[in-house]
Amino acid sequence: MKKLLLLFFTLSLSLFAGVKDLDIESFEKAKREGVPVIDIRTPSEWRETGIIKGSHTIMFFDRSGRYDLKSFLESLSKLGIDREKPFILVCRSASRTKMVGDFLSDKMGYKNVYELKGGILNWKRHNRPLVKPAQ
Numbered sequence: 001m002k003k004l005l006l007l008f009f010t011l012s013l014s015l016f017a018g019v020k021d022l023d024i025e026s027f028e029k030a031k032r033e034g035v036p037v038i039d040i041r042t043p044s045e046w047r048e049t050g051i052i053k054g055s056h057t058i059m060f061f062d063r064s065g066r067y068d069l070k071s072f073l074e075s076l077s078k079l080g081i082d083r084e085k086p087f088i089l090v091c092r093s094a095s096r097t098k099m100v101g102d103f104l105s106d107k108m109g110y111k112n113v114y115e116l117k118g119g120i121l122n123w124k125r126h127n128r129p130l131v132k133p134a135q
Helices: 002-016 024-032 043-049 069-078 095-106 119-125
Strands: 020-022 037-039 087-090 113-116
Touching (some): 087 095, 113 119
Parallel strands (some): 020 113
């Protein structure tokens, strides 16, 4: 019986863990309410498409797929983002944000990680504005 309860508890936690998707409307509402938006794409991607106005550009993976977790977490901290504060991740199509968000939530203890469902491609499909990134 104890093993069954432990299994149930573990499965329950995993159902609520991980990055949470936001549709366009929910994303815009959260952004208006001051939830920080972190664009984790590469600088060349930011220049190619532009970024969502007000986004913080903090690259996670470089073009070779490498990452510097310590540097990324320090950049989040400089923005006042801790394990309790909500924030939204954005990438091209939400595949990287899903991976990074799940890692931050499940392994690093961040409790309020969100992603823009479908990423910048979805944003563009909905004809939402993009701006040039700061140089």
